[in-house]
Amino acid sequence: MDSTMKELRGGKTVLDLDPKSTVGGGVEDPYGEDRATEDQLVTPWTISVASGYSLLRDPHHNKGLAFTEKERDAHYIRGLLPPVVMSQELQEKKLLHNLRQYQVPLQKYTALMDLAERNERLFYKLLIDNVEELLPIVYTPTVGEACQKYGSIFQRPQGLYISLKEKGKILEVLKNWPERSIQVIVVTDGERILGLGDLGCQGMGIPVGKLALYTALGGVRPSSCLPITIDVGTNNQQLLDNEFYIGLRQRRATGKEYADLLHEFMCAVKQNYGEKVLVQFEDFANHNAFDLLAKYGTTHLVFNDDIQGTAVVVLAGLVSALKLLGGTLGDHKFLFLGAGEAGTGIAELIALEMSNQTKAPVEETRKNIWLVDSKGLIVSSRKDSLQHFKKPWAHEHAPVTTLLDAVKAIKPTVLIGTSGVGGTFTKEVVEAMAEFNEKPLILALSNPTSQSECTAEQAYTWTQGRAIFASGSPFDPVEYNGKVHIPGQSNNAYIFPGLGLGLVISGAIRVQDAMLLAASEALAGQVTKENFDKGMIYPPFTNIRKISAHIAANVAAKAYELGLATRLPRPENLVKYAESCMYTPNYRTYR
Template sequence: MARHVGRGASGPFDVFVKPSSHVKKETIMSTQAYGYDILHNPRLNHGTAFTLEERKKYRLEGLLPPGVNTLELQIARTHAQLNNLDNDLQRYLFLSDLQARNETLFYALLMSDPATYMPIVYTPTVGEACQKFDHVFRATRGLYIPIDARGRVKELLGNWPQQDVRFIVVTDGERILGLGDLGVGGMGIPIGKLALYTACAGVPPMHCLPVMLDVGTNNASLLDDPLYLGMRQERVRGDEYHAFIDEFVNAVQDVYPKCCIQWEDFANFNAVPLLARFRDKVCTYNDDIQGTAAVALAGVYAALRISKQKLTDQRFLFLGGGSAATGIAELISEAMVLEGLDIDSARRRNTLYDVNGLMVQSRTDLADFQKVFAIDHAPVDTFVDAVRALKPTGIIGVSTVPKLFSQQVIEAMSEINERPIVFPYSNPTSRSECTAEEAYRWSRGQAIFASGSPFGPVEIEGRTFVPGQGNNVYIFPAMGMAVFATEATRVTEDMFIVAAKAVAEQVSDESLEKGLIYPPQSRIFEASMHVAASVAEYIFDHGLARVERPADLVAHIKAVAYSPAYRSI
């Protein structure tokens, strides 16, 4: 046990840090801090919930209004304060401030109504927050590691106060949602993702670390902005970039040996090779590729319960040919293999269409990761013509270009299929390939719909449809909890198929009747616990865990999950 002595605003204090040796033993901080030292520590601060006895014991008397509130009353007050704000960006900033001063209240609020607060702390609001990051910046959070710190990355990781980091979500800010290169402003994504790790699946926040790898930006407007907070240079490429990434990954293994690295919002030409380079060496995954693929596959599994068809009879046409599209196509292909197809036949059922048309074998502009999905077919120049030629049972949009699922496209899909699958997955809402109302109206209520951003209920000819949101939040928090509870050494592709099935099997027949093909976000925590247990079982079955298998796996996961409640200091 290490002892660190410091001095706070109200006098000296001792902090004792007990390193965790098992997942059940969270890092414990026993402190003799007083007064402002407590009120300015987000993990110790109870705010107005400090009892009269605690206020006397910790020299808080006079530093707070005399009234004592319960956590429930604090949630109600905070909810009312948020309702009085004018827009979601203001609410996002309010919640960011709350997270920086009272972590327990922050997570208690999110978990009290996840369907309301997830769109504020993450998509779609986080997109605007990232765009305006330099102009709304307040308190720092996470680690910023610039490329000019090469040779000292391990030193910078060591500056983080937590000794047992289990999850790092890392970005270089180059492809933030569908918004492009936002440089250091992309840090909003790792921060938001990790908040959902905790709020949606109970991964303890003290084990989470958001990281921005700043290698510059090619966004001229940022470089010209005097308020820009990142490195003022164009992006570093090539060997220097990859050496920097290698140093980061190696440093993480040294400083945090049980840590899982989640790659987030890297450009396609970096995302795919980075995942290929490290997936068999360390515990890592890419949510844009694998998480997106899993939530799409979950939607497909649920959609097939509506259409009463087999997975191996499906044909999917993707609008977009980047890492998200190929990731979904590959995972669907591998799921088809599990149901009897060979991999080549399965891949031929997943076809890509990008800005240069249908991906056919005669094209010379395809990247290596795209070539396996190129088909032997004549070139096709418009997406609607590709629909008519290939007759897909489903279309999946990951283009980040809005309105490309046009009325012609939806009507063509409806002519070919009794129940066409229509998944415009691009984020944020402004980038969606079509809206829920457009899909339902143009298909006369026959489309099986899910989108990447939220849409409200739609009424068509007296029938109300509740569109599902194919949000990765159904996958990555649960994957995180499974890895946390088992201390898994790797994250494999099959784990995402397991997760997808676990999501789909939770959709009730009543929800399917309304067109909802994902579990309601109001019960995301329960859904995540189910998915985490399914993935954890796979981890133990395949010898990937670093802890002994518990007698009751579900009880074990619930026992290690974070619960927002005030505890004794």
């Protein structure tokens, strides 16, 4: 095949791809994902060069030792590589072997991030093919430690940093990003990273990790993903005193200054990328998270993973657990430890689904759900002092100050932890649950592992192996009395990649609760009898791309049904269409 190079303005050259080899290019991408398009030329400074030495240092196009003899001649890299030609599969095998030599998870994390900066397709191939092994490295729990130490391990910037210094210039900053066609933005202000608190600018590890999963698990093209950190300062004194801290050295901006910066950001995003770009809010503190979702939910395509994603994945686990517990959602009583964005978000979605099933008003179905915060059970006598998002959960009951007393008083069938405080499901609490439930359902959802309300081993041991258990971070299988119990992981990674793909392929312009319920239903439907027999309430992660395709199809179907989809006509088979739109990281042939 002839070596052809494409001329751009200024006489520079970009790589031209063999069109027949462009596998899984994604949604409506007539140029092929890796081509420079006319759109990209409007970025003020961009000149794409993809030949010779530059090609080997371009992570989007570099294939390392997998360049063929023909490609090495055609693209001026003869002699710049050792003579061997290695397949992508062999490269993957070598990298996996090297990763397994590291004893410390953070070393594996930095090695994977280095690979992403060197060879993007190989990074995603490795992640997709070894998802169960590598998910805890690129996501929770290791990503939490990476954020804590981000200033020290920071090497090359990933994503966009928008600080108070950029006020009035955010649109210009967005135009500095080289990709023009962005479909998904994950943004954080770093105030509440996992259960680790305010990590300021170092929270960037979260949007980077989430978007890696959007691609690996949901098939959204990496070139259409943009991680953003909004830096308004930090109240973490340790970071402010740390000479290696990479963010603004000031206390957090609040009130009007904060709201104005976020508003400029949201307007600039819509102006630059259009109405169909999904903005996922990630790890914002409670007060801001609820306000942002309420403010922009009617004008932008927005989603908060901590409020909505967590709720969807937990609801899916509850629905599938009913196969083991019996009854309907309305037959069960729920008690939460933690009444922040995760706890109230899950509670509201459960109430909504119960309302859908029973046709009772949501105000009525909420009465089956009780929440405990740092001051005790949320009851009506506390209503005047409660934050607005807690008020719907203030039911008539005498005051109760401890979780143990709340368990004894309410007698829940399901105990859910979203407190961010490790070890709060004590032996006494779990044993109390086991006293009046044959199969107590215990969900210890706080991340990372150190913040989990109890461990899988504790849950099984303290209930004599009767508990159905799931957690936010992964736990190993537990053997109790000769039986192996496989704990579930109520991991948002089951939901947001498929949900995002569904929004993208339908061209949705808003996210509505009905779409969230559709995503939850799709996930619950993927749990097989074989999974249930092992006590599992979630499907194994090895099938995650298939699961994501089903979730995407369900979400897209709901978008079409609600008249919120813009990509017309509607494809006949949405599952097949979702699968055909998924990015695949196999190498392309260059000519």
